[in-house]
Ligand code: PEP
């Protein structure tokens with residue numbers, strides 16, 4: 001159930017409604033929007049009587065939400081969510097195309113710093129790199145763990161890049177939350193519900209990757225798990241799904257971008273590296289993702305891909321990445337300026 005407050009409802013009125021919900025033993029999620037505040041109710045396996053709230057002061061209407069996801073839905077919040085980072089200009093879901101880049105895994109201080117220098121020079125605001133790697137084989141490189149997190153924190157210090165890195169279980173999430181700016185939940189963990197709940201109790205934004213065979217509804221329900229615990233800073237990420245096509249590692253499903261945007265206010269970005277698995281396909285698919293309306297990109301870059309300990313064949317050379325970042329920004333700006341009705345330079349028309 002969703003309680004929509006009147007446009008001019010006071011903070012006190014919102015608070016009284018939340019208190020009433022909590023008095024029943026449920027959880028109230030007050031989500032302010034541009035026009036009005038909506039209050040989502042979770043934790044109610046049994047039905048609540050709408051009449052209980054109808055008559056309260058400041059309440060505009062009480063809506064039964066028929067979709068299984070509530071807090072991620074546009075019913076709760078009509079306008080797009082913009083995720084912000086303290087002490088940084090970086091945003092996801094705002095005006096700018098958010099660009100995240102870095103190696104698949106943090107392999108050494110030298111490798112990570114060399115990559116970060118290129119990433120920062122290309123104008124990206126986020127650095128990615130796994131300290132904990134979910135590998136198909138237990139014999140493959142598993143990541144540097146805490147030592148990798150320390151290198152990442154030093155990279156933030158040196159280059160001012162926001163750090164995005166994966167937590168593979170509740171234990172690593174504890175550490176990732178301390179060291180990183182954004183917690184990545186990988187495709188293989190999209191339905192690890194205890195990890196999702198733990199991420200929902202974290203105080204950092206979460207980057208949630210789509211499971212390899214997840215439907216849009218399953219993807220949104222995974223985000224709902226995080227939000228239902230009180231963390232509203234969730235960014236979705238399309239990274240390709242399993243199909244019969246074998247010319248790429250996965251099939252990058254760009255149509256999920258508008259599909260998600262229709263249903264949810266959460267930003268969605270695209271990972272063309274895991275989405276294609278092949279370096280030469282990363283650039284065109286990244287541009288297509290921005291053209292399709294994605295709020296950002298996450299791309300693997302390595303100073304020496306042939307020697308990478310994981311995912312070298314899909315990692316871009318630094319020069320390739322720089323070109324990609326420039327073109328992606330140009331497409332993002334072109335779309336934004338056309339949509340805001342701004343005058344275009346004649347050469348661009
Ligand atoms: C990654 O981003 O390094 C990764 C392992 O991605 P995914 O979970 O999408 O496979």
Ligand code: MN
Pocket residue numbers: 104105274300310311
């Ligand atoms: Mn990878």
